[in-house]
Amino acid sequence: MRAAIDRLELPNPAWASVDNVADLVSFGDATGWPVVLKTPRGGYDGKGVRVINSAEEAAGTEDWFQAMSPLLAEAKVEFTRELSALVARTPDGEARAWPVVHTIQVNGVCDEVIAPALDIPVEVAAAAEDAALRIAGELGVTGVLAVEMFETPGVGAGFLINELAMRPHNTGHWTQDGAVTSQFEQHLRAILNLPLGATDALAPVTVMKNFLGGGNQDLYSAFPLALASEPAAKVHCYGKSVRPGRKIGHVNLIGASTADVDSVRRRATMVANIIRDGRAAADEAPHTFEETA
Ligand SMILES: Nc1ncnc2c1ncn2[C@@H]1O[C@H](COP(=O)(O)OP(=O)(O)O)[C@@H](O)[C@H]1O
Numbered sequence: 001m002r003a004a005i006d007r008l009e010l011p012n013p014a015w016a017s018v019d020n021v022a023d024l025v026s027f028g029d030a031t032g033w034p035v036v037l038k039t040p041r042g043g044y045d046g047k048g049v050r051v052i053n054s055a056e057e058a059a060g061t062e063d064w065f066q067a068m069s070p071l072l073a074e075a076k077v078e079f080t081r082e083l084s085a086l087v088a089r090t091p092d093g094e095a096r097a098w099p100v101v102h103t104i105q106v107n108g109v110c111d112e113v114i115a116p117a118l119d120i121p122v123e124v125a126a127a128a129e130d131a132a133l134r135i136a137g138e139l140g141v142t143g144v145l146a147v148e149m150f151e152t153p154g155v156g157a158g159f160l161i162n163e164l165a166m167r168p169h170n171t172g173h174w175t176q177d178g179a180v181t182s183q184f185e186q187h188l189r190a191i192l193n194l195p196l197g198a199t200d201a202l203a204p205v206t207v208m209k210n211f212l213g214g215g216n217q218d219l220y221s222a223f224p225l226a227l228a229s230e231p232a233a234k235v236h237c238y239g240k241s242v243r244p245g246r247k248i249g250h251v252n253l254i255g256a257s258t259a260d261v262d263s264v265r266r267r268a269t270m271v272a273n274i275i276r277d278g279r280a281a282a283d284e285a286p287h288t289f290e291e292t293a
């Protein structure tokens, strides 16, 4: 993937394919520590990502090289926030981009999305959308493609590309309630080679908040409380069994003004927490807010 991005002359962090600890140390010494070590495929939710702070720490990665090689070494990027550019493309080559969004990761896992990314310079947003459309076109993608990026003012194109996900993606779940066409509808249109739908946002801001498995096994027990606490919220559950830390659903909430973003984030988080923790825990927390979306 990194080689393909270089070929397209799009902005990558410094990277190298590394076969062993010695290669990793050479890369870190050349580019500077810390370095991020990744499994080139099969990783998700931060599971295939390790931050290596020094040559001494690199010695502790022998287990990864034993299990799989080569690995991908990257410079650890100093970013202001993480972004995602979501596009869809048909086999005939029609392609459309949704507005670029701001994604917030907690422990390497997507936790929240703010759509569109607020206060992003227009030229950076346009360049990010163009990059994603070019990648989709040049790699012949059919369906939805998410391009995860680091926002890096003054470096690269104002962003560096992190990773590609060729599928409907967590950073696109906001489109279910915040865009004219959701990523799932668009994916079907694309793979069926039908005309694509409009990708405009329906509101000045949409917040998507994930909920991960926690203490509450019976998610639906908390639904009455969660839904009553925020009538504008849209709750999406995946029907998965609950395991701690597993992504099991998300809440979408739209706001009437970008100035409301803090309130929208707080209310979406409240709904997600009620479902994650269940009625008992939620009863201890305030669960009504005066503000309306
Ligand atoms: N080169 C890097 N520099 C800084 N942070 C990074 C780098 N690569 C990954 N990360 C952090 O780790 C998270 C997960 O890494 P990513 O490559 O996106 O793997 P995953 O497939 O698990 O999403 C990223 O969203 C980012 O927060």
Ligand SMILES: [Mg+2]
Binding pocket: 148, 163
């Ligand atoms: Mg990622």
